[in-house]
Amino acid sequence: MLCLQVKTDAAWANEAIRDLDSVLIDHAHCELKAASSATSLVARFAFIPEIARALSEIAREELEHFERVLAFLQHRKIALAPPEIDLYAKELRSSIASLPSPGQTPLVDRLLVGALIEARSCERFKLLLTALEESGSEDRELAEFYRDLFECEARHYRVYVDLAVLVATDRAFVEGRLELLAQREGQIVARLATEKARATVHG
Amino acid sequence: MLCLQVKTDAAWANEAIRDLDSVLIDHAHCELKAASSATSLVARFAFIPEIARALSEIAREELEHFERVLAFLQHRKIALAPPEIDLYAKELRSSIASLPSPGQTPLVDRLLVGALIEARSCERFKLLLTALEESGSEDRELAEFYRDLFECEARHYRVYVDLAVLVATDRAFVEGRLELLAQREGQIVARLATEKARATVHG
Numbered sequence: 163m164l165c166l167q168v169k170t171d172a173a174w175a176n177e178a179i180r181d182l183d184s185v186l187i188d189h190a191h192c193e194l195k196a197a198s199s200a201t202s203l204v205a206r207f208a209f210i211p212e213i214a215r216a217l218s219e220i221a222r223e224e225l226e227h228f229e230r231v232l233a234f235l236q237h238r239k240i241a242l243a244p245p246e247i248d249l250y251a252k253e254l255r256s257s258i259a260s261l262p263s264p265g266q267t268p269l270v271d272r273l274l275v276g277a278l279i280e281a282r283s284c285e286r287f288k289l290l291l292t293a294l295e296e297s298g299s300e301d302r303e304l305a306e307f308y309r310d311l312f313e314c315e316a317r318h319y320r321v322y323v324d325l326a327v328l329v330a331t332d333r334a335f336v337e338g339r340l341e342l343l344a345q346r347e348g349q350i351v352a353r354l355a356t357e358k359a360r361a362t363v364h365g
Numbered sequence: 366m367l368c369l370q371v372k373t374d375a376a377w378a379n380e381a382i383r384d385l386d387s388v389l390i391d392h393a394h395c396e397l398k399a400a401s402s403a404t405s406l407v408a409r410f411a412f413i414p415e416i417a418r419a420l421s422e423i424a425r426e427e428l429e430h431f432e433r434v435l436a437f438l439q440h441r442k443i444a445l446a447p448p449e450i451d452l453y454a455k456e457l458r459s460s461i462a463s464l465p466s467p468g469q470t471p472l473v474d475r476l477l478v479g480a481l482i483e484a485r486s487c488e489r490f491k492l493l494l495t496a497l498e499e500s501g502s503e504d505r506e507l508a509e510f511y512r513d514l515f516e517c518e519a520r521h522y523r524v525y526v527d528l529a530v531l532v533a534t535d536r537a538f539v540e541g542r543l544e545l546l547a548q549r550e551g552q553i554v555a556r557l558a559t560e561k562a563r564a565t566v567h568g
Contacts, residue, residue, distance in 0.1 A: 190411070198404045201428070205397050208445040211435055218432050222425045225404070229421050232414050242411040
């Protein structure tokens with residue numbers, strides 16, 4: 163799906179719907195981190211108004227998603243615990259930082275890391291909403307929510323890739339780089355899948 | 366106005382409308398910083414959903430304001446330069462960090478610093494919109510924008526104070542603390558006014 167090179171194991175969704183509370187808590191933190199990361203990118207790209215605006219809009223949408231996850235948590239009477247260390251994002255960033263990266267590449271990479279995280283969220287939300295629907299879950303609102311988010315993350319993915327092309331001014335370079343980064347992302351996801359104690363959005 | 370203890374000198378607004386470009390650039394960065402700071406507070410208060418939601422809404426509004434300032438900058442064909450060091454926010458935070466602060470006070474202080482910054486923005490935007498109107502500026506949209514923002518910042522100010530009361534569970538304590546912090550803020554504003562080379566939203 164999208165640029166992803168490693169498919170999430172089907173077992174992930176079963177595990178996720180068995181422990182939806184944990185998934186929702188993790189998801190709330192993911193939205194906040196996505197908002198915070200997009201906001202910091204706005205400042206980084208402030209000198210290119212088209213990019214700054216697109217990132218600011220993404221940040222606003224992530225905050226709105228956070229508020230929607232929060233409503234589901236409140237409805238389930240679950241308090242949002244402090245975030246755990248996000249191994250997926252941490253390892254993704256450090257793995258990519260170790261790659262040779264000439265010229266503007268680090269800036270392009272920041273956008274492509276955004277694209278990859280959106281792509282993985284998109285894939286996971288699709289699995290989750292299918293599992294929710296097939297399990298005959300009564301929580302139709304939650305399935306609807308994940309359908310909305312699935313579409314939204316796919317759109318964010320495309321925005322991040324387009325912004326990277328705008329910065330690099332070279333689509334072929336961006337596509338090659340994205341493929342390389344997606345290999346790294348796939349290795350991390352495959353490894354974390356065997357290590358994680360419970361289902362999380364990305365790990 | 367609101368909790369402020371030191372009034373901005375009337376000369377500020379004249380200086381500001383003589384160099385609106387600089388004010389708009391500074392203003393864009395202020396909105397981004399406000400969004401980023403509200404988003405980081407959401408994570409800090411994630412365990413109290415009412416507070417987390419209110420702060421997330423503030424963050425979204427700040428991003429929207431940023432996008433509106435960006436539109437004015439684009440219309441004027443001004444590129445957004447990288448931010449200068451924000452002496453006002455830096456000195457405000459370090460001045461307050463030096464105060465004795467028992468128990469939950471540091472957390473309450475973070476919200477009250479938010480309140481103070483909103484109060485000062487509110488005061489400045491009022492001065493600016495009055496000056497724009499009185500100067501017979503043709504830029505009615507800009508005056509309208511600052512009227513919107515003036516109202517919005519006043520609302521944010523009240524939200525931050527209310528959230529501080531919710532955390533401290535003691536309105537009298539919060540009012541006393543706000544008065545103390547506002548004294549510090551006033552001293553900083555008074556000093557920066559004599560040092561600043563050009564008009565900025567807060568300094």
